[in-house]
Each structure stands twice: as structure tokens, then as C-alpha cells.
Amino acid sequence: MPIAVAGAGYVGLTTAACLCELGHQVTLLEIDVERVARLKRGESPIFEPGLDALLQRHLGRALKVTTDLSEALDGAEVLIACVGTPPTASGAPNLSALWRLLGDLRRQRRSGELTVVVKSTVPPGTNRRAQQRLGAGFAVVSNPEFLREGTAIHDFFHPDRIVVGAAQPAAARQVAALYRGIDAPVVVTGWEEAELIKYASNAFLAVKLSFTNEVAAVADSLGADGLTVLRGVGLDRRIGPHFLAPGPGYGGSCLPKDLAALRWTARRRRVRLDLLPAAERANRRQRQRVLAKLGPVAGKRIAVWGLAFKAGTDDVRESPALEIIPALLAHGARVVAHDPEARRTFAAALTGTGVQREGSAPASTGVPAPGAGLPDGLTLVDDMWEAARGADALLVLTEWPEYAAAPPEAIRTALAGDLVVDARNLFDPEVMATAGLRYRGVGRDR
Ligand code: UGA
Numbered sequence: 001m002p003i004a005v006a007g008a009g010y011v012g013l014t015t016a017a018c019l020c021e022l023g024h025q026v027t028l029l030e031i032d033v034e035r036v037a038r039l040k041r042g043e044s045p046i047f048e049p050g051l052d053a054l055l056q057r058h059l060g061r062a063l064k065v066t067t068d069l070s071e072a073l074d075g076a077e078v079l080i081a082c083v084g085t086p087p088t089a090s091g092a093p094n095l096s097a098l099w100r101l102l103g104d105l106r107r108q109r110r111s112g113e114l115t116v117v118v119k120s121t122v123p124p125g126t127n128r129r130a131q132q133r134l135g136a137g138f139a140v141v142s143n144p145e146f147l148r149e150g151t152a153i154h155d156f157f158h159p160d161r162i163v164v165g166a167a168q169p170a171a172a173r174q175v176a177a178l179y180r181g182i183d184a185p186v187v188v189t190g191w192e193e194a195e196l197i198k199y200a201s202n203a204f205l206a207v208k209l210s211f212t213n214e215v216a217a218v219a220d221s222l223g224a225d226g227l228t229v230l231r232g233v234g235l236d237r238r239i240g241p242h243f244l245a246p247g248p249g250y251g252g253s254c255l256p257k258d259l260a261a262l263r264w265t266a267r268r269r270r271v272r273l274d275l276l277p278a279a280e281r282a283n284r285r286q287r288q289r290v291l292a293k294l295g296p297v298a299g300k301r302i303a304v305w306g307l308a309f310k311a312g313t314d315d316v317r318e319s320p321a322l323e324i325i326p327a328l329l330a331h332g333a334r335v336v337a338h339d340p341e342a343r344r345t346f347a348a349a350l351t352g353t354g355v356q357r358e359g360s361a362p363a364s365t366g367v368p369a370p371g372a373g374l375p376d377g378l379t380l381v382d383d384m385w386e387a388a389r390g391a392d393a394l395l396v397l398t399e400w401p402e403y404a405a406a407p408p409e410a411i412r413t414a415l416a417g418d419l420v421v422d423a424r425n426l427f428d429p430e431v432m433a434t435a436g437l438r439y440r441g442v443g444r445d446r
Contacts (some may be wrong), residue, residue, distance in 0.1 A: 001178065002071040004079040006365035008035055008065070010046050010118060011145050012082030012154060017054035018156040020062035022181050027064045029072035030231060039065045047314040047341050056301040069104050073114070078174065079105070080117040080143070091264035100135050115171050121198055121258060123265050127165065127191035139171035142191050144198035149252065150312025153350045159184045165194025197266070200279050202258035203276055208243045209250045210282035216246035216443030217289060219308040226443020227425060231326070239421040245373045246443040248397055248423040249286035251309030256283075256318045283406045287323045293440045294393055298332035301437055303415070305392035306398025307339035307425075314341040316349050320398050320423070325378065326350075333379045338387040339402055343380045350374060385414055392417035408435035 001024050007018040008030035017030045030036050035045045040058055044052050055063070066072050073079065083097035105116065116138050118127050131140040142165035153388045162184050166172035169188075176186045187197070212230060219226030226246060234241035250256070259276055266273045294302065309319035309401055316322055321337070328335050339346065351373040374380065381387050384402065390395055394415060397405055404426040411420065412435045420432060425441045432439035 001025070001077065002075045003178070004029055004076040005082055005099070006030075006072070007082035007120070008032070008045065008081060009082060010040065010048055010078075010145060010149060011086055013044070013046065013051060013055075013338045014048060014152040015082055015119065015145070016063060016145055017051060017058060017082060018153060018415075019178065020058035021054060021157075022179070024178070025062050026058075027066060027074070029042060029066055029074045031067060033067055033303070036065050036067050048149060048152055049312055051306075054153065069108055072104075073108060076114070077112070078115045078117060078178065079410060080119050082119045082145075085120045085122055086258055089269075091260035093121065093123065093261050095126065097127075098412055099133070100131070102130055105138070106134055107135055109308045110380065113137055113139060115141055115145045116120075117141045117175055119143050119145050120201050121145075121254070121261075122195060122331050123261055124192045124195040124199070127195060128441055131167065131191075136350065139166070139168055140191070141166045141175045141362075142194035143175055144194060146198075146201065146357065149315055150310060153251045157182060162186045163189070163194050163197050165189050165191045167191065167273050199258050199262040202277075203262050205243050205280045205303060206250055206283070207261045207275060209247075209255075210279040213246050213249060213286045213289075213341075213442070214282055219443050220445040222444045227441075230443065247399075248324070249283040249292045250442065251318040251320055251322075252315060253317040256280075259348065287320055287327075290320070290395075290421065290423045290442065291324055291327055292332075293445065294328075294395060294419070296331075297393075299398070300392040301334045301336065301390065301416070302328055303387040303394045304328075304335055304337035304338075305387065305394065305403045306400060307337060307380075308342035308398050311401070313397045313418065314344050314345045317344045319346075319397075321346065322349060324395070324397065326375070329377045336381055336387045338381050338384045339398065340384075340402060347374060347380060350378075379430070385410075388414035390414075390416045393419035393421065395420045395427055396420070396426060397427060398426055408432050408437060412436050 003019055003024050003026050005012050005026055006029045008028050011183045016026045019026050038045050041054060044055055079102055083101055085093035085095055088094050118130060127140050127142040144163055146159055148294060161178050164175050164186060172188045215230060216226040219229050230244040234244045235238055254326060259280060263273060263276050307316055307321040309315055325335050408431050419438045422441045425444055428443055429439050
């Protein structure tokens with residue numbers, strides 16, 4: 001089936017490349033000319049494991065890229081909107097890119113019906129408004145994504161469910177058929193239900209994580225092993241083993257943004273929420289807890305391993321490092337930080353030149369080289385051992401495999417001090433102690 005995908009951010013790129021893999025012909029529409037030029041050269045504008053290979057396989061064949069809407073729509077019966085919906089101060093997402101796209105679609109209106117699939121994350125009520133704006137000749141279908149950054153390709157082909165929210169059964173069937181070949185339950189529902197499934201899922205994950213981190217804090221206070229506690233909790237099938245790994249608090253573009261948007265939705269409808277604001281507060285406190293594990297830092301040199309909000313991505317949006325590193329500097333520490341992928345995006349975020357990764361927003365323009373314009377006291381290095389060498393303490397913030405594989409003796413030799421605060425519980429406390437290190441994990445801090 002010929003399909004147009006609007007927006008070459010991580011969702012649009014992943015969706016487009018994976019739909020090609022399922023046998024569809026896809027035209028990817030992107031307004032950022034530089035991003036289009038990069039794609040046409042066969043370069044992926046984002047770091048997402050496995051995406052490069054898919055793009056290489058399909059670009060110029062099943063996958064075409066254009067800045068021109070009429071070219072994207074040529075022959076297409078379905079357009080999938082994957083444009084960014086970044087948060088605003090109120091918590092409401094900014095839907096201007098979506099409305100702009102729908103306005104363009106209405107003006108380009110051709111003969112025949114076009115199914116407009118809204119994959120962008122939008123507040124309940126948005127698909128209904130989209131249908132009203134587009135009018136006859138268009139069928140709007142909500143089809144939220146559940147792709148995790150870093151494992152987006154895997155998640156596309158192995159989803160727990162496919163959610164299709166539509167007003168017309170024929171349009172719902174057409175969208176479900178896009179995923180033929182994927183083995184997953186399809187939840188066919190109305191617009192608002194589909195929109196709310198997306199928000200409620202991410203909000204639940206955020207709540208579950210804040211709960212996890214609070215249990216870990218209580219375990220720490222008891223000198224108990226919080227990881228064993230949480231494993232024991234997660235074996236209850238009603239709870240499940242996932243999202244029970246304590247850490248520096250959740251980050252990324254999705255959990256914080258969707259929680260804020262759900263709160264905004266409830267506020268507008270005068271529904272009082274107690275649990276979600278508490279989960280947000282707990283997440284902020286978790287950053288402070290991790291920071292406190294370092295003890296007084298004034299005048300010290302702190303090595304930080306990990307800037308990305310999680311491993312497998314160069315995304316630093318709402319990343320723990322973005323809060324913790326400025327706090328360390330404010331407390332008078334010098335920080336030497338490393339990340340295998342996210343140094344450039346971190347520097348861009350910290351120096352206010354924009355985060356390189358946002359959906360189809362202006363991207364790589366003006367992104368400084370790592371190091372340019374960074375705050376005093378902060379150095380970003382491209383070798384993890386250079387960061388550790390001579391530091392008073394090591395703080396691990398992202399669970400990159402190369403950090404987990406670091407031999408404890410080598411850490412002991414590299415550091416001038418002996419403290420390791422491991423916010424991802426990558427290391428075995430006994431082994432670290434044997435290597436002569438003072439080790440403090442999260443939920444494993446004895
Ligand atoms: C999240 C959801 O998991 C996806 O289903 C959803 O599609 C996506 O948002 C989205 O809305 O687009 P993502 O933000 O990529 O995906 O990241 P997750 O893997 O869910 O991790 C979220 C945060 O929780 C990260 O900061 C991670 O480090 C943290 N985390 C996760 C933990 O600290 N412990 C855990 O056990 C799991």
C-alpha cells in the first residue's frame with residue numbers, strides 16, 4: 001500500500017523504515033531541507049540502533065523522501081502524521097505542527113478519500129478536532145505509538161498491542177491492515193479512548209518508576225537490598241517485573257511530557273488528580289537523592305559517566321544529567337563527563353542551542369561542537385577513562401554497556417578518590433568493595 005509519513009523525527013523515521021520492511025511503499029515528508037538532504041545521502045539524522053541498516057536497504061527504493069506534500073500524497077491512500085508535539089509551560093503539548101499539516105492537507109485536497117492517521121501523541125479530543133477541521137473526504141484515525149527510544153525497531157515489530165481509534169470501521173480496518181504480518185492484539189476503539197490509552201500507559205510507567213525509586217530509598221535506609229525486594233515484588237504477576245529497576249528518576253521526551261499533558265487534560269476538565277503530581281514530585285526528589293549520595297562536592301572533581309536519559313540513544317531531553325551536572329557545578333564541583341553518543345546533544349541542550357533530536361523541529365543547525373560555550377568547571381571528553389582519571393568520585397548516570405563492562409580494579413586505579421555512586425546499579429557491590437571502592441547504588445547503598 002503506498003503510504004505518506006509526515007515528519008522525519010524518531011517516530012516518523014522508524015515508522016517509515018519499518019513499514020517498508022513490511023512491504024509498503026512509503027514517501028516520507030519532512031519540511032527541514034537539511035534533514036531531507038542528509039536522508040537523501042543515506043545518512044540517518046538520528047541515532048537509533050538498527051535504523052541505519054533499514055534506511056540503507058529502503059532509501060531510494062521502497063522509501064522516498066520529499067519536502068513536497070503533493071509528491072508525498074501522490075497515489076497515497078493513507079498519511080501518517082508523526083510530527084512533533086513538544087510540551088509547553090502549561091503542560092499542554094504544542095500542536096502547531098499538526099494543525100499546519102492538516103491545513104496543508106485540506107488545501108491540497110484531491111479526489112478520493114484520504115485516511116489521516118495521527119501517530120503524534122496528542123491530548124484526548126484532538127483527533128475529533130482534526131476530523132472537524134478536515135471535513136468530508138478525510139477519515140481521521142488515532143494510532144498512538146509505543147516505541148521506546150533505543151529499541152524502536154524491535155518495538156515496532158513486536159508490540160504488546162496495536163491501538164486504532166476511529167469513527168468509521170472501514171478506516172480502522174484500513175489502518176490495522178498496515179500492520180499485517182505483525183503478531184499483536186489490535187484494540188479497535190474510538191478516538192478519545194485511543195488517545196487516553198497512550199497517555200495512561202506512559203503515566204502508569206512514570207508512577208510505577210516513582211514507586212520503585214521510593215521502595216529503593218526505604219531499602220537504602222534499612223541497609224536492605226532493594227533490588228532483591230523489587231524482584232520479589234515483581235514476581236507477583238499482577239505487578240510484573242518491568243519498570244522495577246531503581247535509578248536516577250525517569251527522563252526522556254515521553255514520560256515527563258505525557259504525564260504533564262494528562263495533568264493538563266484533567267485540569268481543564270476539573271478532575272482533581274493526586275497520584276500523578278506526587279509521581280512527578282518523587283521523580284524530582286530522586287535526582288536530589290542521587291546527588292546526596294556523593295556527599296559534599298565543593299572543590300572536588302567528579303567524573304560523570306552518562307549524559308543520555310537512558311542507554312541506546314543520544315537523547316538528553318529531561319535527562320538526569322541535565323539536572324545533576326548543573327547542580328554539581330553550583331555546589332562548587334568540577335565535572336568531567338563522558339557519554340558514547342550524547343555529548344553533542346548534551347552540549348546543545350546545556351548551551352541553549354536547542355536539542356538536536358526534537359521531532360522535525362529545526363535540527364542540527366547551530367549545534368556547537370562539544371566543549372564550545374560550556375559552563376565553567378564542566379568538561380566533556382570522548383574517552384570514559386579520561387573522565388575517571390584523577391577524579392575524587394565517579395557518578396554513573398546512564399546504563400551504557402561499556403560502563404557496566406568496566407573492570408572495578410581499573411576504576412580504582414583511574415580514580416584519585418574511592419567513591420562510586422552508581423545510579424544504575426551496574427556493578428556488584430561485593431566486587432566493588434573487594435576492589436577497594438566505596439560503592440553506593442540506588443536501593444543497594446549499605
Ligand atoms: C516511553 C515508553 O516506554 C514507550 O512505550 C513510549 O512509546 C514512549 O515513551 C513514547 O511515548 O514515545 P522512552 O521514553 O523511550 O519510552 O523510554 P523508556 O524505556 O520507557 O524509559 C523511560 C525512563 O525510565 C528512562 O529515563 C529510563 O532510564 C527509566 N527507567 C525505565 C528506569 O529508571 N527504570 C526502569 O526499570 C525502566
